[in-house]
Amino acid sequence: MARALWLVLCGAGVWGCAAGGTQDAPTPARSERSEVMSPGRVSVDMFSGREPPAWALTTDEAQAARELVKSLPVGTHRIPDVGLGYRGFDVAWADGAHAKVYRDVVVLSQGERTVLYQDAGRKMEQWLLTGARSHLAPELFVALESQVQSP
Amino acid sequence: MVTVELDIFSGRPNPRWTLSRKEANALAERVRADPSLLLPMDADTGGLGYRGFILTVQDTPAAEGWMRAGLPSRVRLGGRFQPGAMESSAFLLHTAEHSRLDLRDPGEVLGVAEEGITMSSEVQGLYAACATSYYTTDTDFSFWNASAYLTYNNCYNYASNSRTNTFAQPGRASGSMYSAMTCANVGAAATRDGWQTACRADNNLNVCLVIWPNTDYHWYRLAVNGHWCHKPGQTAARNYDNSLNWITNPETCDRGGYTTFCGYYRGFNLTVS
Numbered sequence: 001m002a003r004a005l006w007l008v009l010c011g012a013g014v015w016g017c018a019a020g021g022t023q024d025a026p027t028p029a030r031s032e033r034s035e036v037m038s039p040g041r042v043s044v045d046m047f048s049g050r051e052p053p054a055w056a057l058t059t060d061e062a063q064a065a066r067e068l069v070k071s072l073p074v075g076t077h078r079i080p081d082v083g084l085g086y087r088g089f090d091v092a093w094a095d096g097a098h099a100k101v102y103r104d105v106v107v108l109s110q111g112e113r114t115v116l117y118q119d120a121g122r123k124m125e126q127w128l129l130t131g132a133r134s135h136l137a138p139e140l141f142v143a144l145e146s147q148v149q150s151p
Numbered sequence: 152m153v154t155v156e157l158d159i160f161s162g163r164p165n166p167r168w169t170l171s172r173k174e175a176n177a178l179a180e181r182v183r184a185d186p187s188l189l190l191p192m193d194a195d196t197g198g199l200g201y202r203g204f205i206l207t208v209q210d211t212p213a214a215e216g217w218m219r220a221g222l223p224s225r226v227r228l229g230g231r232f233q234p235g236a237m238e239s240s241a242f243l244l245h246t247a248e249h250s251r252l253d254l255r256d257p258g259e260v261l262g263v264a265e266e267g268i269t270m271s272s273e274v275q276g277l278y279a280a281c282a283t284s285y286y287t288t289d290t291d292f293s294f295w296n297a298s299a300y301l302t303y304n305n306c307y308n309y310a311s312n313s314r315t316n317t318f319a320q321p322g323r324a325s326g327s328m329y330s331a332m333t334c335a336n337v338g339a340a341a342t343r344d345g346w347q348t349a350c351r352a353d354n355n356l357n358v359c360l361v362i363w364p365n366t367d368y369h370w371y372r373l374a375v376n377g378h379w380c381h382k383p384g385q386t387a388a389r390n391y392d393n394s395l396n397w398i399t400n401p402e403t404c405d406r407g408g409y410t411t412f413c414g415y416y417r418g419f420n421l422t423v424s
Contacts, residue, residue, distance in 0.1 A: 048306040048369040048384040048409075049337075051318055083393040084369060084383045084407035143366045147408075 039094050040065060042128060044136075044144060045087040052090070055135035065091055068124050069099055069106055075118025079105050086147030089128040101125050152211045153178065155243055157264055158202040158230075165205075166260065168250035169213075176216035178206075181239050182228075188236050189226045196230025198403055201267025203230030204243050231271055231402075240268045280357050280373060281350035281417055287312065289374035295388035302385035309382035310358040310370035311344075311423045318385075321368070324424040329368075334360065334413035337368045344423055346416040355417040359401050362411040369409045371401045379404070 040062030043054035057065065079088060079102045088102030097110040101124045106117040119125070129148050133141050153175040156167045170178065182188050190196065196203045208214050208224045229240035244264055247257075254260055295301070295309060303316040311319065322328040322340025329340035338346075338360055346358070357373035371381045374390070379398040382388035391397060392404035402412050 045385065047367045048382075049320070050367050051320075052385065081386075083386070083389075083391075084409055085363075085393070087384075087386065139365060 039063075041092045042131065043090045043092075044132065045090055045100075046085060046144060046147060048084060053132075053136055053140060055132075057091075057131075061131065062093055065099075065124075065127070066093065066097070068127060069108055069117060072106060072117035072119050072124070075105065075116045077105050077118065078116065079107060086144065086150075089125065091128070099124075101128060152209045153214050153217055154207040154209075155246065156205040156207070157244075157247065157260070158196070158205055158227075159200060159260065159264055159267075161199060164253075166247070166252045166254050166257070168247055168252060170246055172213040172215070174246050175214055178239070178243070179216035179220045179222060181242070182222055183220050185235070185239075188228055188233075188239050189223065190228065190230070190233065192225060192227060194227055194230070196227060196233070197267070198231075201231065201264050201270075203233065203236070204228045204240065229268065229271070231267065233271060237268055237271055240271070241265075244268065281355035283351075283353065284355045284357055284373070285312075285419060286373065286375040287380075289376050289378040289380055289390050292380075292382075292388040292390075295382055301387065304382065305384050306368075306370045306382050307423060309380070309388050310356070310372045311418070311421055312356055312372070313421070313423050315424055317424050319423040321423075324422045332362060332365055332368065334362055334411060337362065338413055338416070341416060344418075345421040346418040348414065348416060350417050351419060354419045356419055357415065357417060359415045360413040361401070361406055361409040362413060363408040364411055366408065369406070371398065 038056035039059045040057030041054060042057060042065075043052040045052055079100060082088075082102075088100055091099040091101065095110075097108065099109075100107045101119075103125060104119045104122050106119050106124050108115045108117065125148060129145060132144060136144065153170040154167055155170060156165045158165055190203075192205070204227065206226050206228060208217050208222070210218055228243065229236040233240075244261060247261060252260075295304060295314065300314055300316060303318060304314050305318045307319045307321060308314055308317075313319065320328050320340075321337050322343050325340075325343040325345075327340065327343055329337045331337075341360065359371050359379075361369050361371070363369070369381065369383070371379045374380045377399055378390050379401045380388060380390045381398070393407045394405040396404065398404045
């Protein structure tokens with residue numbers, strides 16, 4: 001009875017139910033992440049606990065970001081497994097394309113296709129960092145900038 | 152003869168001095184009363200800075216008390232992670248004060264050591280695993296790293312062993328999320344979720360909290376085989392630190408910018424969100 005009530009209330013969105021479970025008792029997720037509604041969305045992958053800071057791109061910005069990626073030469077280097085700390089920027093476009101940008105590597109994925117790009121001048125990362133300034137709290141931007149610029 | 156070496160330098164030779172017969176006997180009495188004071192030579196006693204004392208004993212009349220007690224001839228005592236040795240460490244440091252040390256700056260060096268001894272009292276202790284602990288695998292993270300869950304669960308989810316897909320935040324489930332990026336604030340929020348510093352009688356997850364000052368928090372959880380594991384945000388859960396080493400000691404592993412170690416917590420079947 002209790003579970004039936006839970007299912008009804010969760011399905012109605014009354015409770016903030018998100019299925020998950022504990023290890024050794026896996027259950028499927030009940031809620032999906034919302035689709036990108038704006039032309040593009042940038043998030044900073046640097047936290048472990050806090051939610052990644054994110055902001056929407058305008059149409060022009062989304063297009064500029066896409067063109068910037070496409071202007072890069074194809075590369076072979078992959079993004080390393082950084083662990084704790086700054087791990088790059090994530091750019092998601094409304095058409096489902098996604099780019100991961102970390103230092104001189106950009107990984108563009110769309111559907112089943114993934115392409116690695118070499119960004120020797122770190123132009124994409126710098127473009128994203130510049131755009132981050134107006135979207136992040138000052139102290140957070142300083143922390144991000146410090147991480148991006150660290151050797 | 153009992154020689155004491157203050158293990159504190161990285162480049163320079165450590166300062167050494169010899170105990171008097173009276174001091175050696177007093178030390179032997181301390182160790183006989185509490186054998187856990189002594190640590191093996193390969194014990195992890197800290198990184199840069201104060202790392203405790205190394206005792207070397209030669210069979211001479213001055214070391215009679217030590218030899219009679221059957222104590223080892225070369226052994227460690229004290230260091231960053233042995234709060235129980237604080238008093239004996241202070242005793243040993245005191246014996247240096249009237250010794251002729253080959254140091255340009257004995258006052259400063261002994262001051263640093265004294266600070267290290269004091270700070271060791273703030274460490275809750277390694278592997279303070281509770282008698283009844285719940286351990287998950289230290290190698291198979293498929294439960295966390297499948298694409299359906301990977302980016303929706305963070306370090307706090309992993310520490311809590313609760314895959315809520317909500318990127319759980321300390322205090323949110325209890326209605327009062329943390330409000331500042333400090334050990335006290337995030338720790339209090341976790342406590343509101345049900346975490347505690349003492350062991351529970353039923354079962355325990357052993358976790359610890361670290362802070363990237365003013366920026367973020369992170370949690371580790373003790374798994375089987377004495378390995379600490381973690382999930383850095385939306386990335387994969389893993390058993391290695393930023394230097395790709397197994398994590399056997401979260402206080403000294405490579406934690407990147409999360410330089411502040413807050414302490415250990417215990418809990419089980421907690422609700423996080």
